[in-house]
Amino acid sequence: MAFQKPSHTFTKIHLKALHTNNFKILFALSFTVFINTLSFAQDIPKKGKTIKQSVRDSVVVSTDSLLVPEISEKSQDSTLTDSVPPKKDLLENIVIYHAEDYTKFNQKKQKLYLYNQAKIDYGDMNITSGSIVIDYTKNTVYAKGITDSIEGYTQKPVFTQGNNVVEPDSIIFNTETKKALIFNSKTEQGEGTVIAQITKKENDSVYFLRNAKYTTAVDLEDPEYYIKLRKAKIVPGKKIVTGLANLFIYDVPTPIGVPFAFFPQSETQTSGLIIPSFGEQNDRGFFLQNGGYYFAISDYIDLAAIGDYYTNGSYGLRLESTYAKRYRFRGNLGFRYENIINSERGFPDYSRSTIYNLRWSHSQDAKANPNSRFSASVNLGSSTYYRSSVNQVNTGAFLNNTLSSSVSYSKSFQGEPQVNFSLTATHSQNTNTEVINMTLPTFQGSVGRMYPFASKTGSKKGIIQNINLQYNIRGENRIQTTDSLFFKKEMFDDAKTGFQHTIPLSTNFKLFKYFSLSASTNFNEVWTFKTIKESYDIAERKTIKETINGFDSFRTYNFSSSLGTTIYGMFNFEKEGKDPKIKAIRHVIRPSISYNINPAFDRYYENAEVINADGLTEGERDVILSNTDLEYTRFQELAVGGSPSNNFSSSVGFSLSNNFEAKVRDKDSTATEPKKVILLNNLNFSTSYNIAGDSLNWSPVRVSGGTQLFDNKLSLNFGATLDPYALDNNNRKINQFNIDNGGSLFRLTSANATASWSLSSKNGDSKEKDKNLEENLRSGGRADDLFGVSEDFANQQINNDDDDKEKPPSDHYNYKIPWNLRLAYAVNYSNSRRQNEISSHSLMFSGDIELSPKWSIGASSGYDLKNAGFTYTQLRFERDLLSWRMNFSWVPFSTRSSWNFFIGIKSSILKDLKYEKRRQPDITL
Incomplete structure (x- = not known):
């Protein structure tokens, strides 16, 4: 660009006398138009489209009452039709400048001075500095800081053009060539900063540097490290190319260097090579690890393909991908495969194995879709992977004996009643036994709770209005396999498929004002596509099971009820005239009693067929069969719902829950209320009595409790099992109370306690x-x-x-x-x-x-x-x-x-x- 001089140039205008002959004026105008129409300048242009006039006169003066403008000499210049295009204006954009202290123009030197908080805006270029001088004769801009006796050198220039920001000590910029010399500059390039003594700005996209430093340090005045660039070329936002470069640590040179280097610079993620690391590892020899290629697929997903190689022949492959979409979902996917060789072929300790691991994590933003949700948490692979992998320290994982996975999709249909369904695939793997249990998939559906006898408005009151029912369905395709058969067709041979339908019907109401009574009955129907048939080989004395394919079903039902209440007790320690530290202790007791009936479904049971009894007498046969249980149900080992029971159960359950809290004086003297402290979060007792049982009717008493102390820093939990029955000399439980056998009221059969304390x-x-x-x-x-x-x-x-x-x-x-x-x-x-x-x-x-x-x-x-x-x-x-x-x-x-x-x-x-x-x-x- 160029700055125009502040002096003005006016076009010469001929002034005529006001009283003249009109005929002579008209004749002169006609003659002028004729000459301009038929005459040419010395340079005759070629035939073609003429260049339109681009410069107009800035002043127009009327000559008489007819308001006919005088044609200026400039407009009559025949060179306007010249084929040479006119020059551009001196300033293509508007110049905006400002300074706090003063703005002064020196007419003799043709210089404009700006001082203190000076600023110039011209197009996409912006310069802010303490002092700026514009030289119109040379079309240059000088910018530098201000030297202050107290603060030193301040208000250093900041040169901005487009997205490029340069912070030098001083700068010289030519507005015509758009080149610049920048002294002691600091320029951000990607994640790093380039510090250069002299920088030459060739154009908007190329910078040349000498004796520059490239660093990612935060303290640019004294960087703890940098890479020295003797000569370098910068293309902002794209690359830095340099010659000889080496690493300096606190201005101390190191032998770590390269004859030339290339630093890619990009504001967006880009694909590129991943440099491997090298070393030596145990008996596998030298290695190259974690080398590969990074694929920047899009702004939402990437992929890293990484490999390892060891000189004894071992190798590993790894794929890692991360994806995310704002307000929708995010996740990561990783697959690892390793071929591990120990020792060398021919040696007794030689071994070779392949291990793999697949991990996938996916989460959906709650705002994406409130009525449906998809999530995944997958961790599956070889059972020995976390114990054998050679490229990571799996400290927290190899001590874990279980790998688990879950992928689920759920959807809700709003309305009355609400309908929900979900599809889930699960995986559980024991790394010690190498047994894998999977459900591919599990289907669950439900219809929301319905109150057929309740009014549409108001609250529900009484036993009838609180009657409600639901419908639930669950279907499973269950697979059990091992590591050796995983992902092979044999893993599906013993798959079990079934459906379970349940319809719970319940109600609750208040009894005698202080008691809450609830009653429920549950209908259960199970569908299966595989049943079994048992036969007993009397000669081999073993049971033989045969799988029968085909649809079959059974139905069960039960009844339960419970009665409970809540009792509050308060122990006050406050006395008149005294302010004790413990003001009160509150005790909350929740006793409850329940009754359950589970009928016996004998019709689903039968006796196994006795086979291979040849060669045995009838007496021998009866002796063997008398000691063998031949009764079975064909619905054993189902996928869902279990099997029907052939034992009638009628039991009464008792439970007692306790909670203790204290109100203590607050240490804060400004507090108006006492502070609440939990003494015992819970202390529970439970047992049951089987009315239909012929012996050992009482179940052991289970005691459990827990609390948190020291502002929830210490968490305590404990439990114990107390059995009222005694043991015989063979340590078997007998139908005699322990107290009647000369012991205590209960036998402590098991106990546990856990504590976790976090201090800081x-x-x-x-x-x-x-x-x-x-x-x-x-x-x-x-x-x-x-x-x-x-x-x-x-x-x-x-x-x-x-x-x-x-x-x-x-x-x-x-x-x-x-x-x-x-x-x-x-x-x-x-x-x-x-x-x-x-x-x-x-x-x-x-x-x-x-x-x-x-x-x-x-x-x-x-x-x-x-x-x-x-x-x-x-x-x-x-x-x-x-x-x-x-x-x-x-x-x-x-x-x-x-x-x-x-x-x-x-x-x-x-x-x-x-x-x-x-x-x-x-x-x-």
């Missing part, structure tokens, strides 16, 4: 656990770190500490050391057959200490009090090095002893600038 300093629990706990959950482990935390070596650079920028980098010591400690205690006692032993007794603990805002240590361990030994132990050390992250984890003993050290840059663009060393556990397949 006032600010020690503010830091959220890192991403490794999320890896624990995805792998099927615990949500806490009592069993340690998992480490995925492929994602070491993930960083979610958003508070780093808020902490000053000079904090090296924390005089108030934040800490947290988690304790979990469990004990189980068994005495059902006079063994009188502690079956299990353990204490688990984990904790973290933040020695400084940038340095923390942690540990997870436990102690088996019964076997007198430490359980799985993990020690963790982590150091936040501002732009870098360093951690060390160590399992000091056990068969899975291992350690891992990592240091690397947090920024994703330089995540491959790292160093890691580890010793993985010796895995036996």
